[in-house]
Amino acid sequence: MKKTLLKGGSVLTMDPALGDFRGDVLIGDDRILDVAPKIDESEVDEVIDAADSIVLPGLIDCHNHLWQAPIRGLASSCWGREYFGVIHPLAGRYRPQDMHDATFGAGSELLLNGVTTVFDFCHATNSTALPRIGGRARQVAPAAARFRILAVRSEGARDGPRDAAAHLA
Incomplete structure (x- = not known):
């Protein structure tokens, strides 16, 4: 197994128990073997200076619509x-459980492909009231928590609540 050490980077662990720190990440083939402030480099095949880098576990998908997976x-x-004429009318047909299931399935697929952080454009909320009353928008966060991915969600309707309200009927 080839071992690579990313040395001295700003490590974002995504693990509350470890926290974030300046340190090292040891990788063996395609797995993270160790994360620590200082890792011994005596049995490492390659050392990469990460002093000017942010080191985080996985890829970032900066534009996704998780609700659209189905x-x-x-x-x-x-x-x-x-x-917009093809996709947005379908948003009004999503029930809260549909939103959860779509988000969970899409997030699971992302993780299988090495993506650990996603910016989700969730424009299927249909109303500015939904996040407060527990509708479709509330189903995204629990689904993301279940598959342990960092999901940053942007919610909204394409042309505002008046346009979205037409799709609720």
Whole structure:
């Protein structure tokens, strides 16, 4: 097994017990073997100076719509504003459990492919009131917690609540 040491980086562990610190990350093939403020480099094959780097476990997906996982590909031929006419009307048909299940499935798929942080554009909330009353928007966070991914969620409706309200009927 080849061992690589990322040395002296700003380590973001994503683990409250370890916290974040300046330190080292030891990788063996495709696994993180150790994370610590100082790791012995005597039995390491390669040392990478990470002093000017942020080191975090996994890839970052900075633009995703987790709620759309079940309907992926439906608008693959849409290249302009026609996307909104195809996809957004379906958002009104999502129940809270649908939102949870879609988010859980999409997040699980991300993790299987090495993504540990996602920025989720959740424009299927349909109303500015939903986050307060426990509707579809509330289902995203529990799903993300179940698959242990850092999910930053941006919520909103394309043209504001008046436009979204038309899809609730």
